[in-house]
Each structure stands twice: as C-alpha cells, then as structure tokens.
Amino acid sequence: MADAVNPSPLDKATILSIVREQLAExxxxxxxxxxxxVPFTDLGADSLALIELVEALEENLAQYSAGFHIDxxxxxxxLSVRDAxxxxxxxxxxx
Numbered sequence: 670m671a672d673a674v675n676p677s678p679l680d681k682a683t684i685l686s687i688v689r690e691q692l693a694e695x696x697x698x699x700x701x702x703x704x705x706x707v708p709f710t711d712l713g714a715d716s717l718a719l720i721e722l723v724e725a726l727e728e729n730l731a732q733y734s735a736g737f738h739i740d741x742x743x744x745x746x747x748l749s750v751r752d753a754x755x756x757x758x759x760x761x762x763x764x
Contacts, residue, residue: 679733679763684754691725692718692750705750719744726757734761 685705692709693700695718703712709719723739730737739747739756747753758764 681754681758684757687729688750688753692722695721703750708749
C-alpha cells in the first residue's frame with residue numbers, strides 16, 4: 670500500500686488549524702470563533718463532542734502518522750484547543 674501524500678508539512682500551526690476546523694464542525698461554529706486557550710467546556714463542548722473530536726483528529730492525523738491514536742487516559746488532560754495541539758505535537762514529535 671502506498672503512503673498517503675502529506676498535503677503540507679505538519680507543524681503546530683497545521684495541527685492548530687486541524688483541531689479548530691474539526692471542533693468547529695462538531696460544534697457547528699466558525700473556526701474563527703474557537704480560541705486556542707479557551708476551555709472546551711466554555712466553547713460548549715461536552716464529553717461526547719470531545720470523543721467526536723478525538724475520532725476526527727485520529728482520522729485526519731493518520732495521513733501524517735499511520736495509526737495515530739489518542740489514548741483514553743490522556744483525554745482528561747485535554748481541556749482546551751492548546752492542550753490538544755500540544756498533545757498532538759508531542760505525540761507526533763513536531764516542534
């Protein structure tokens with residue numbers, strides 16, 4: 670099976686864009702309305718929305734890292750968009 674073609678290099682700005690776009694779709698908001706440092710709960714994201722976000726991120730980030738997975742026990746530490754971006758960056762070793 671051929672490797673997926675990366676649409677752009679993965680950096681923190683790209684990860685931020687992916688997280689904001691996916692969360693915006695789930696919450697039916699504009700990505701521009703999703704601030705990086707605002708807690709998910711303040712954005713109206715409940716636990717179901719966060720599970721949907723994790724699934725969307727795993728699917729989207731698989732093109733950069735086959736089998737990318739966010740561990741369930743790590744979910745409680747992801748409280749904001751910035752937390753999610755930092756988590757993904759560390760997990761994928763992106764600076």
